Amino acid sequence: MPFRVRSLIYMVPQIIRSLRAPSITVRFPFAPAVIPEGYRGVVKVHAELCRGCSLCVRDCPAAALELHRENRETYRLIYHPERCAYCGQCELSCNFGAIYQVNEISRSTLHLSELETVLVDRKPEEEDSEG
Amino acid sequence: MELVKDVTEMRARVLATFAEAFPGQDFETREIPTDDVVITLPAGNVVAAVGALSEKLGMTHLTTITGDDMGDEIRLLYHMWHGCGLTLEVKLPLTDPRIATLTEQIPGATMYEREISDMFGVVFDGHPDLSRLLLPDSWDGPPPMLKSSDGAKEDQV
Amino acid sequence: MTKTTVPIGPQHPLLKEPMSFQLGLEGERVxxxxxxxxxxxxxxxxxxxxxxxxQNIYLLERVCGICSHVHATTYSRAVEALMGVEVPxxxxxxxxLMCEFERIHSHLLWLGVIARNIGFDTIFNYAWRDREIVLDIMEDLSGGRVSHAANTLGGSRFDLTDEHRDKIxxxxxxxxxxxxxxxxAVEHERTLRERTRGIGKLTLEQIHRYCVVGPVARASGLDxxxxxxxxxAPYDRLEFAVPVHTDGDVWARTLVRVQEAVESVSLCRQILNSLPEGPVTTRVPRRVPAGEAISRSEAPRGEVIYYVRSDGSDKPARVKVRTPTLTALVTLSEQLADVQMADVSVxxxxxxxxxxxxxR
Known part of the structure; x- marks a missing residue:
């Protein structure tokens, strides 16, 4: 078979496939983004489970988590999405199942400081009410 | 190309080759995971050892050269592979480290030697072109992988 | 004849990453x-x-954007050998499985790049469109398209359910x-063959001299x-062929890579069908005993080696990475000698x- 004819023949199924395929592009801010279920997105926390052990802070490869501890009962866990590598090591390191990732992307901003999120803000009263 | 089957065979064959090439010398050997034999050589013997290995055993594949600052000396590890790994270990002094180049036997060593000369300041005698490989031309600090160096400064990044 | 110097890079549309060439041209020839x-x-x-x-797992994953998983795997294997831990x-x-997906992805990406550089955009579009299938699978499995973070010391971070396996x-x-x-298309298209045949030739002897690894070596007849x-494990229990060609030119490398991708699809299928039951990770000690380990794997571009030395603390004393590209770079001056300027991109x-x- 002459070579040009053959290339045309094997292109036919490709053309049909491309014509039938739906558009993959999403008009993002106006339509919801399509993010797969297992996507490793922003870090969230079940604040009530956090014990402030700082295992996640120690293992974070990008220094995106900070623990400010005043004493045993008072501490704040701060998350910096702009530094986050979205690797999920914090979720793996946490022994209490407190920290986890969801399939969301962090919002855009004009000022980096706005991104800073306080994940846990633990004060002594709260500890008392739990205990 | 006939590959060596395991570490024990590799050690026996290499030591037999070295016994022939360097009569009367003893070599310290150790096995490290995952499958590698490390043989310690005096710095002057590397070129002859590599020559003997390629002639007797057909080992011509040099995987890479690792430099390692041990604190009191610089260690060079010549990693080879021929069915299983063989590493030739050489120790150099921290001040004015020098060793003969391998590029005549193995032209593929050019890049590895340049990298080590960049990162550890080791001089490879007889190397055709020891110019900068990874560091910028404007780098004027000490070799950055040495323990005595504190890495790049803010304005060098 | 007067010599013209043509600089390519550090920033150049031909190069996907920054590097710099100074080509001395005599007429049209390098x-x-x-x-x-x-x-x-x-x-x-x-x-x-x-x-x-x-932390180093995630750092080393970023050595390369295409073969990220194989770097993390090779490093983990070295550290596991130091700890004396066996992965289930x-x-x-x-x-x-992830390594094989990555190989398909890497080879298809490369096929697209070379097709684009010789002006064959149809193959470029097909290759990159089909690469998307693999990327989707990998994203589904690990949660990331490029940085998979699928490794942890002691095993794999993701697991598969049966429905998931059927879907893949x-x-x-x-x-x-x-x-x-x-x-x-690669085998029969005249365009591709005529642009790549006889260009960038490396003989088996040169391959040995420069210690070249991977598809470039296999295209020159080094098996x-x-x-x-x-x-x-697990390759000792799987069946696959290693494509080897003897021409040593870019055409042979194209064939080797695409055939390897075909083998990798079959390997993925075999792995999925013979997946053993049991846990995916094992517990590892927090501290790593002093010692040293070397681990090697076959990355998409060839042999990658990690040397890890531990001094008993929680940080490695030395990690050495040698990537396969470094071996191929040395051969470039010989490959470029006497080629037409238009073939430099090829x-x-x-x-x-x-x-x-x-x-690095």
Whole structure:
């Protein structure tokens, strides 16, 4: 078979496939983004489970988590999405199942400081009410 | 190309080759995971050892050269592979480290030697072109992988 | 004849990553060439000494954007050997599964790049469209398209359910058909053959001299593949062929890579069908005993080696990475000698350079 004819023949199924395929592009801010279920997105926390052990802070490869501890009962866990590598090591390191990732992307901003999120803000009263 | 089957065979064959090439010398050997034999050589013997290995055993594949600052000396590890790994270990002094180049036997060593000369300041005698490989031309600090160096400064990044 | 010097790079549309060439031209032919790398040197080896073993997994994954998983796997294997930990079989299989997906993805990406550089945009579009299938599978499995973070010390971070496996097998069916189409195109298209035949030739003797590894070596007739030659799990229980060609030109490299991708699809299927039951990870000690370990694997571009030395603390004392691109870079001056200026792009993309890998 002459070579040009053959290339045309094997292109036919490709053309049909491309014509039938739906558009993959999403008009993002106006339509919801399509993010797969297992996507490793922003870090969230079940604040009530956090014990402030700082295992996640120690293992974070990008220094995106900070623990400010005043004493045993008072501490704040701060998350910096702009530094986050979205690797999920914090979720793996946490022994209490407190920290986890969801399939969301962090919002855009004009000022980096706005991104800073306080994940846990633990004060002594709260500890008392739990205990 | 006939590959060596395991570490024990590799050690026996290499030591037999070295016994022939360097009569009367003893070599310290150790096995490290995952499958590698490390043989310690005096710095002057590397070129002859590599020559003997390629002639007797057909080992011509040099995987890479690792430099390692041990604190009191610089260690060079010549990693080879021929069915299983063989590493030739050489120790150099921290001040004015020098060793003969391998590029005549193995032209593929050019890049590895340049990298080590960049990162550890080791001089490879007889190397055709020891110019900068990874560091910028404007780098004027000490070799950055040495323990005595504190890495790049803010304005060098 | 007067010589003209043509600089290519550090920033150049032909190069996907920054590196610099000075080509000395006599008329249309390249008479001499000089090369400079180091524009993306990030000091990863030094950074590794300042981070803990766990943090280094994610750092080393960023050595390369294409073969990220194989770097993390090879490093993890070295550290596990130091700890004396054995990864459960299911974890080993899942790691290998990811490596094979990565190989398909890497080879298709490369096929697209070379097709684009010779002006064959149809193959470029097909190859990159079909690569998307693999990327989707990988994103589904691990949660990331490029940085998979699928490894942890002691095993794999993701697991598969049966429904998930059936879904991947279905996607692999489509992949198989598409990749056969690409293989047919590569074998029969005159355009591709005429632009790549006889260009960038490397003889077997040169391959030995420069210690070249991977598809470039296999295209010159060196029958070496660490997956087969190291007899390690799980490849010792899987059936696959190692494509070897003897021409040593860019055309042979194209064939080797596409055929390897075909083999990898079959390997993925075999791994999915023979996945052992059990846990995917095992517990590892927090501290790593003093010692040293070397681990090697076959990355998409060839042999990658990690040397890890531990002094008993929680940070490695030395991590050495050697990536396969560094071996191919040395041969470029010989490959470029006496080629037409218009073929320089074919030679450069033919060896599948990954400058970020070489610079680290």
């Amino acid at each position: 008479a001499e060439s000089a090369m400079r790398i180091g524009y993306v040197h990030r000091g990863i080896e030094r950074l590794c000494q300042e981070r803990s073993y766990v 079989p299911r974890g080993v299989y899942l790691r290998a 097998l279905e996607q692999l069916q489509i992949m198989d058909a598409q990749i056969q189409l690409l293989l047919g 070496i593949d660490l997956r087969r030659d190291r007899h390690e 030679v450069l993309s033919g060896v599948d350079l990954c400058i970020a890998c070489a610079d």
